[in-house]
Amino acid sequence: xxxxxxxxxxxxxxxxxxxxxxxxxxxxxxxxxxxxxxxxxxxxxxxxxxxxxxxxxxxxxxxxxxxxxxxxxxxxxxxxxxxxxxxxxxxxxxxxxxxxxxxxxxxxxxxxxxxxxxx
Amino acid sequence: xxxxxxxxxxxxxxxxxxxxxxxxxxxxxxxxxxxxxxxxxxxxxxxxxxxxxxxxxxxxxxxxxxxxxxxxxxxxxxxxxxxxxxxxxxxxxxxxxxxxxxxxxxxxxxxxxxxxxxxxxxxxxxxxxxxxxxxxxxxxxxxxxxxxxxxxxxxxxxxxxxxxxxxxxxxxxxxxxxxxxxxxxxxxxxxxxxxxxxxxxxxx
Numbered sequence: 001x002x003x004x005x006x007x008x009x010x011x012x013x014x015x016x017x018x019x020x021x022x023x024x025x026x027x028x029x030x031x032x033x034x035x036x037x038x039x040x041x042x043x044x045x046x047x048x049x050x051x052x053x054x055x056x057x058x059x060x061x062x063x064x065x066x067x068x069x070x071x072x073x074x075x076x077x078x079x080x081x082x083x084x085x086x087x088x089x090x091x092x093x094x095x096x097x098x099x100x101x102x103x104x105x106x107x108x109x110x111x112x113x114x115x116x117x118x119x
Numbered sequence: 120x121x122x123x124x125x126x127x128x129x130x131x132x133x134x135x136x137x138x139x140x141x142x143x144x145x146x147x148x149x150x151x152x153x154x155x156x157x158x159x160x161x162x163x164x165x166x167x168x169x170x171x172x173x174x175x176x177x178x179x180x181x182x183x184x185x186x187x188x189x190x191x192x193x194x195x196x197x198x199x200x201x202x203x204x205x206x207x208x209x210x211x212x213x214x215x216x217x218x219x220x221x222x223x224x225x226x227x228x229x230x231x232x233x234x235x236x237x238x239x240x241x242x243x244x245x246x247x248x249x250x251x252x253x254x255x256x257x258x259x260x261x262x263x264x265x266x267x268x269x270x271x272x273x274x275x276x277x278x279x280x281x282x283x284x285x286x287x288x289x290x291x292x293x294x295x296x297x298x299x300x301x302x303x304x305x306x307x308x309x310x311x312x313x314x315x316x317x318x319x320x321x322x323x
Contacts, residue, residue, distance in 0.1 A: 058176050
């Protein structure tokens with residue numbers, strides 16, 4: 001009954017754990033590359049507002065360690081440097097394969113919950 | 120960075136070191152945090168969580184090979200440094216206080232040094248990890264001086280032990296002084312090697 005009692009934000013955090021890596025790969029696929037701060041903004045704009053910097057950066061570095069993204073530091077114009085992340089070919093393949101699995105899973109979950117809500 | 124952020128930075132560095140991250144990895148993580156905070160102006164704890172929690176999360180994402188246990192090479196290096204420091208200091212003291220007499224290394228010397236080595240290594244390991252996490256030469260010098268002074272005190276205490284009469288090796292005073300100094304130089308070189316894993320950022 002943990003899910004039922006969980007606060008809305010805590011529940012969304014649990015959902016995010018299962019899809020955040022795919023969401024980040026998807027955002028990078030859209031633009032080719034990006035850095036942490038704007039990725040957080042884009043995640044929020046996409047309806048995933050609860051991602052913290054402390055969650056995103058370790059995830060980005062794990063994706064880099066797995067070869068799914070490529071990281072590069074660039075000097076900022078008068079400001080702090082920025083670490084840019086770009087999707088690799090391996091990352092694009094992973095997004096295609098795991099993305100299909102996720103969308104099947106999510107579609108089934110949505111259908112089940114909607115049936116229950118209509119019953 | 121403000122003072123508060125400086126405190127966060129130091130605590131994060133120590134926490135990351137405790138998880139066995141290399142100087143390069145620590146520098147990378149700290150640079151990410153500083154870049155993010157510099158751009159957003161956010162509070163570090165709000166954005167990244169408490170330093171200890173964030174370090175644990177970073178270590179967990181880096182995989183099972185990056186746990187909280189120190190690498191065997193680190194343990195061996197600290198053990199060797201302590202052994203060199205103890206033997207070198209002991210020989211140097213014996214040579215300087217021999218008053219022209221031969222320096223004799225006894226069985227009690229060896230036994231007490233082994234006991235001291237065990238005790239000091241346990242304490243020194245954590246100390247060296249902390250020192251390696253800093254970038255201050257003054258801190259490093261102060262810690263090394265403190266360790267050497269503590270060892271001198273401990274060695275003098277072992278002189279009070281009974282049964283210090285079974286000679287293993289006899290050296291002229293100058294040989295004891297030279298060998299002791301050489302061992303201490305080797306210890307300093309080894310500490311320098313340990314410290315080479317210093318924190319380096321992406322721009323270094």
